[in-house]
Amino acid sequence: MLELVARLNTALREDDVEAWLSVMDLEPEAQQQQRWWFEGVQAVPMDVREIVPTAMLGVDPQRGQGLQMAFRHQVSGADPVPSLEYYRWDLHRAGTQEPARIVDVRGREGARSAYPQLWDLGEVRVQESDAVVAISTPEREQEAAELMPSLQDAARATFAEFPVKGVRRMVVTLAESDQVEQLFGESEGAYDYAGFATETQAAPQVQPDTVRDPRDPEAQTGRIVLDIDYALEELDYFGVLEGGSPLLRHEALHLSMLLGDLDRWGPEWAVEGAATWWEGAAETAVREDLFSWAEELMEEENQEAAWPPGDPEEFYPEDGELIDRHYVDAGLIFVFIQERYGQDAASAVVTGLHRLRGYARQAQVDAVLEAQLGVPEAELRTLWEAWVQDL
Numbered sequence: 330m331l332e333l334v335a336r337l338n339t340a341l342r343e344d345d346v347e348a349w350l351s352v353m354d355l356e357p358e359a360q361q362q363q364r365w366w367f368e369g370v371q372a373v374p375m376d377v378r379e380i381v382p383t384a385m386l387g388v389d390p391q392r393g394q395g396l397q398m399a400f401r402h403q404v405s406g407a408d409p410v411p412s413l414e415y416y417r418w419d420l421h422r423a424g425t426q427e428p429a430r431i432v433d434v435r436g437r438e439g440a441r442s443a444y445p446q447l448w449d450l451g452e453v454r455v456q457e458s459d460a461v462v463a464i465s466t467p468e469r470e471q472e473a474a475e476l477m478p479s480l481q482d483a484a485r486a487t488f489a490e491f492p493v494k495g496v497r498r499m500v501v502t503l504a505e506s507d508q509v510e511q512l513f514g515e516s517e518g519a520y521d522y523a524g525f526a527t528e529t530q531a532a533p534q535v536q537p538d539t540v541r542d543p544r545d546p547e548a549q550t551g552r553i554v555l556d557i558d559y560a561l562e563e564l565d566y567f568g569v570l571e572g573g574s575p576l577l578r579h580e581a582l583h584l585s586m587l588l589g590d591l592d593r594w595g596p597e598w599a600v601e602g603a604a605t606w607w608e609g610a611a612e613t614a615v616r617e618d619l620f621s622w623a624e625e626l627m628e629e630e631n632q633e634a635a636w637p638p639g640d641p642e643e644f645y646p647e648d649g650e651l652i653d654r655h656y657v658d659a660g661l662i663f664v665f666i667q668e669r670y671g672q673d674a675a676s677a678v679v680t681g682l683h684r685l686r687g688y689a690r691q692a693q694v695d696a697v698l699e700a701q702l703g704v705p706e707a708e709l710r711t712l713w714e715a716w717v718q719d720l
């Protein structure tokens with residue numbers, strides 16, 4: 330078994346797709362997908378690419394011996410430590426003396442398993458800049474190239490304001506909307522379907538020649554997925570913005586927070602409010618768009634502005650109504666903070682509230698707000714309500 334893994338790792342190291350495929354007996358479609366997968370992960374700049382066996386699974390009479398493994402990989406400049414994507418292989422031996430061959434490959438879906446990535450769905454193309462590694466399909470390569478400058482500006486601005494140690498760029502997958510849904514899967518901590526940021530299991534260390542899951546619960550990496558058509562429409566609508574793509578700024582802020590180990594335990598109005606505000610923190614046009622959205626919700630849906638809930642379950646009510654209103658109002662809280670107290674104070678509130686642990690209690694939230702703005706939440710709310718009335 331370990332010999333099989335060693336051969337595959339040699340193939341990965343030597344960029345030899347034929348060697349990779351030579352230990353597999355797959356259906357033609359699955360074989361083609363393996364080729365695309367291999368070429369895809371070679372095209373993405375990585376410091377680490379290796380297969381790590383994580384668990385031997387029982388022998389299934391139909392499927393044969395199962396091996397669970399992780400593709401351990403570190404995207405250059407983007408992953409502070411190597412990431413893990415989990416798969417399951419079915420193995421078959423023609424005889425007890427024969428080497429094991431791979432007869433089926435499946436991804437392991439589930440929270441934070443990182444499967445699937447775009448390279449699991451077909452052929453990919455990769456473009457790089459100093460703040461972005463963008464992954465698209467070959468069909469959308471040209472449009473991805475058109476988006477690159479606005480992605481680059483958004484990523485750079487976000488890292489400048491919310492730096493993450495050891496990270497200078499982000500992995501941004503540009504997918505069509507049905508692919509966004511597939512990639513979303515059961516990702517945890519992923520909210521917005523025009524795009525999402527998700528955390529990924531990571532493994533700083535492995536023990537060679539052992540079968541063991543190397544994930545370290547203290548370590549994590551992250552990925553961003555954007556709906557490419559939404560991003561193109563946005564570029565068309567706003568034109569070139571100095572601060573870059575609002576859509577990427579939103580997800581980039583989430584990513585910066587999760588990579589900076591600033592968990593999402595702050596009140597939900599702060600988590601989504603920060604990201605929504607950050608979309609337009611550098612741009613009047615984007616802020617004005619938020620104001621018109623607020624007005625539209627008032628006039629068309631008869632939903633008045635109101636301080637949004639801190640509790641995630643209330644922020645995302647099951648019937649879906651008010652979710653847009655919550656996003657808008659949460660964003661407007663930080664717009665207000667920026668206007669009244671300045672951008673530095675707004676950014677300090679963002680990181681301060683993200684840093685809270687274990688579903689923040691009111692006293693913790695108040696302490697952050699008092700330290701940065703001099704007022705607790707109740708008072709900020711009164712000031713915000715007066716401001717929002719006059720918008």
Ligand SMILES: [Zn+2]
Pocket residue numbers: 520521579583601604
């Ligand atoms: Zn969000």
